[in-house]
Amino acid sequence: MGRPSGVRFGLGVALFLVGIVAVASESEIAPAASNGTAASNGVAASNGAAAEGVPHELATLLDAKQRTAWRKAYAREVAGDFDSAIAGYEPLARAHPDSAFIAWRMARNHWRSGEMLPLNAKEPRRQAFNRALEWADRSLTAAPECGECVFWKMASMGRLATTVGALESARLAQPMAELIDRGIALEPTYADNDWNHTKANLYLAASSFYRLLPEWFWLEYAIGVRGDKKRALGYIEQAMAITPDRIDYHLEMGAVLLCLASREETHDYAARGRQVLERARTLEHRLTTDAIDQEHAQLLLDQPDTACGYSRDGFMDFSGIKEGQI
Numbered sequence: 336m337g338r339p340s341g342v343r344f345g346l347g348v349a350l351f352l353v354g355i356v357a358v359a360s361e362s363e364i365a366p367a368a369s370n371g372t373a374a375s376n377g378v379a380a381s382n383g384a385a386a387e388g389v390p391h392e393l394a395t396l397l398d399a400k401q402r403t404a405w406r407k408a409y410a411r412e413v414a415g416d417f418d419s420a421i422a423g424y425e426p427l428a429r430a431h432p433d434s435a436f437i438a439w440r441m442a443r444n445h446w447r448s449g450e451m452l453p454l455n456a457k458e459p460r461r462q463a464f465n466r467a468l469e470w471a472d473r474s475l476t477a478a479p480e481c482g483e484c485v486f487w488k489m490a491s492m493g494r495l496a497t498t499v500g501a502l503e504s505a506r507l508a509q510p511m512a513e514l515i516d517r518g519i520a521l522e523p524t525y526a527d528n529d530w531n532h533t534k535a536n537l538y539l540a541a542s543s544f545y546r547l548l549p550e551w552f553w554l555e556y557a558i559g560v561r562g563d564k565k566r567a568l569g570y571i572e573q574a575m576a577i578t579p580d581r582i583d584y585h586l587e588m589g590a591v592l593l594c595l596a597s598r599e600e601t602h603d604y605a606a607r608g609r610q611v612l613e614r615a616r617t618l619e620h621r622l623t624t625d626a627i628d629q630e631h632a633q634l635l636l637d638q639p640d641t642a643c644g645y646s647r648d649g650f651m652d653f654s655g656i657k658e659g660q661i
Contacts, residue, residue: 392436401427417448428470435478442470442487449494460494467491482523483533489514489540508548509559515541530578530621538574539587542567546591547646564598564643567591582625585615586632593635593642605639612636 388409389402397405408423421444428437449463468491474484489511496507519541523533548554548562555561571588578584592608615632618625627647635642 390436393434396431396434397427401430412444412447415451417444417451420444421448432473433477435474435481435484438470438474438477439481439484439487442467442474442484442491445470446487446491446494464491464494468495480521482518482521482537483525485514485518485521486523486533486537486540489518506558512544512560515544530581532577535574535577535581535584538570538577539584542571542574542587542591543646545570546587546594546643564591564595568595580618581621582615582618582628582632583622585611585618586628586635589615589632589635590642590645593639597640597643608639608642609636 388406389397393402393405404423404427408420408427411417411423412420421441424437424441424444428434428441431437445463445467449460449467452460452463454460468488471484471488471491474481475488478484492507492511492514515537518537519534523537526532544567545563546567548560550562550564552561568588568591571584571591574581574584575588589608589612592604592611595602596604596608612632612635616629618629620626622628624647631645631647635645
């Protein structure tokens with residue numbers, strides 16, 4: 336069996352990666368309500384406001400003037416003024432180059448800044464996501480066992496896939512799979528609040544990754560990884576166990592269940608999927624994307640056959656693609 340054609344193969348995987356980052360990374364967009372609270376559902380928060388609104392990771396690292404600077408920068412982040420937040424965090428990052436915590440917060444704000452740009456502003460977006468990736472790499476250099484750092488590297492690589500050429504983006508699939516596995520294994524403990532945990536967001540990323548990627552056996556030969564819908568279900572179930580009332584988690588679970596239902600009629604996947612999506616339409620809004628996700632829950636209820644290729648950026652139809660045509 337020959338390797339699939341490079342250019343056509345790259346275009347298909349680029350499309351797939353666009354869908355993944357749209358589903359997996361948006362869960363971190365909403366500004367946090369606080370510097371962190373005690374987490375619930377078995378995930379211990381590592382970032383409680385231990386020193387006058389400063390995360391405890393930084394409580395002994397920052398002096399009084401720097402703590403004031405942190406609070407001001409964080410207030411800008413909460414307000415959605417990410418460029419100003421970056422300007423506030425950057426002197427702290429320079430003063431403490433070995434702080435993985437400050438570095439991944441820099442990565443998060445560069446990522447968020449890039450997300451605010453129009454989709455057709457490809458070069459400014461590419462620059463923002465490249466800066467996010469650079470800061471994520473710095474954070475991992477400082478702390479190789481930092482799960483939050485891994486998450487933001489994965490998110491940055493994912494969004495870069497939407498701004499670069501097809502072949503380059505195709506090469507990101509296997510590294511992203513490795514980052515997902517690595518991040519989950521590290522069991523990150525950071526939580527912005529009691530409903531936004533990095534660990535749960537990693538499970539969401541993993542679920543959308545393995546749901547959207549086709550399960551063709553030759554795809555693993557081509558790029559080192561292929562889809563696995565049942566694995567996806569296991570991941571989103573773990574996300575829901577941590578945070579049971581997130582609309583985006585319900586949307587992903589509904590998509591996975593309806594996708595499985597299209598292939599395995601002997602199970603109750605369809606009924607479960609519809610039940611989860613119906614509940615998603617009744618939940619309280621917490622993220623800026625929740626209203627859109629509730630609309631999309633109805634779309635999936637109306638068009639369950641689109642569930643396998645669902646992403647917030649659109650529906651992907653792989654049904655007519657054959658080996659060598661990607």
